[in-house]
Amino acid sequence: MNNARLGPRAQSFINHQTACSTMANLIKIAGVKDVPPGQAAAFNVEGQRIALFNIDGTFYAIGDTCTHRGGPLSEGSVAGTTVTCPWHGADFDLKTGAVMRPPARQGVPSYRVVIEGGDVQIEI
Ligand code: FES
Numbered sequence: 001m002n003n004a005r006l007g008p009r010a011q012s013f014i015n016h017q018t019a020c021s022t023m024a025n026l027i028k029i030a031g032v033k034d035v036p037p038g039q040a041a042a043f044n045v046e047g048q049r050i051a052l053f054n055i056d057g058t059f060y061a062i063g064d065t066c067t068h069r070g071g072p073l074s075e076g077s078v079a080g081t082t083v084t085c086p087w088h089g090a091d092f093d094l095k096t097g098a099v100m101r102p103p104a105r106q107g108v109p110s111y112r113v114v115i116e117g118g119d120v121q122i123e124i
Pocket residue numbers: 066067068069070071085086087088089090102103104
């Protein structure tokens with residue numbers, strides 16, 4: 001498409017739309033009712049294992065596989081917005097995926113969660 005005749009605002013809009021459509025890929029991973037408050041579950045999404053936590057109605061999605069030895073973070077204990085790996089006790093921040101306590105040294109991915117019409121979607 002030749003946009004040479006469009007003004008700068010229109011061109012800016014087109015550039016924004018193009019950038020957004022290539023960056024955001026929302027994928028439904030569960031229904032809101034599938035993971036009640038205080039619960040967590042793991043899902044396979046596009047080849048990745050993702051842990052979904054419901055903390056008092058707010059959902060957080062991070063990589064499920066602990067970077068230490070692969071423990072399942074969805075099975076860990078949660079205090080506030082911190083999950084403790086069930087295998088050797090590393091802590092991860094549910095908001096960012098950052099490691100907060102060894103023995104893990106690296107964080108896990110975190111994913112933006114979008115709730116829409118009873119669906120839990122994550123941005124990949
Ligand atoms: S596997 Fe998670 S702390 Fe070791």
